[in-house]
Amino acid sequence: DAMVIQNPRYQVTQFGKPVTLSCSQTLNHNVMYWYQQKSSQAPKLLFHYYDKDFNNEADTPDNFQSRRPNTSFCFLDIRSPGLGDAAMYLCATSRDQVGVNQPQHFGDGTRLSIL
């Protein structure tokens, strides 16, 4: 089945130690998104790629970066994680931009804990 896969499901890292979360998709969608979701809160968009074009949200901390080496893969890099970065990180895809009435397809997320 075509899907969005996030690895790992659970990630533990130390305060200040760089960490990379990965996402892959078999849907061949043009757009890939990274969201941060804290407990009992709404998902918050960090950035998205439309093909190779990177779009950063204005309030995404500089500590967060992303790479999309090809259509199928997208990575979230947190350079120096702080305690406030503990959250669920969700990857999503859409065939085209949501402004042209496209739904998003989500992976099951990576829950990041900071020690």
Next chain:
Amino acid sequence: SQQGEEDPQALSIQEGENATMNCSYKTSINNLQWYRQNSGRGLVHLILIRSNEREKHSGRLRVTLDTSKKSSSLLITASRAADTASYFCATVSQGAQKLVFGQGTRLTINP
């Protein structure tokens, strides 16, 4: 600022009853989408309703949209225990290319 606000924040009903969740938003939209999230999982897309549509159905789900009141509702009929989840509305503002999610409604179906 948060685009969508959902009401109620939590809802607990008996299996077989209908569940209604409401969403209000602030700006003109291209479309409004509803998603379900089971505990510890990703979001699952339920229904997308365009700004020129007033009602859509999918199985036991019915979504209405009132652009004059900037509000939407999600009705789940004949609820089942498996419907227990958080439900989020999300809007795409005109000219924007991103979804903005509401805080969600936590729905519990009691057997």
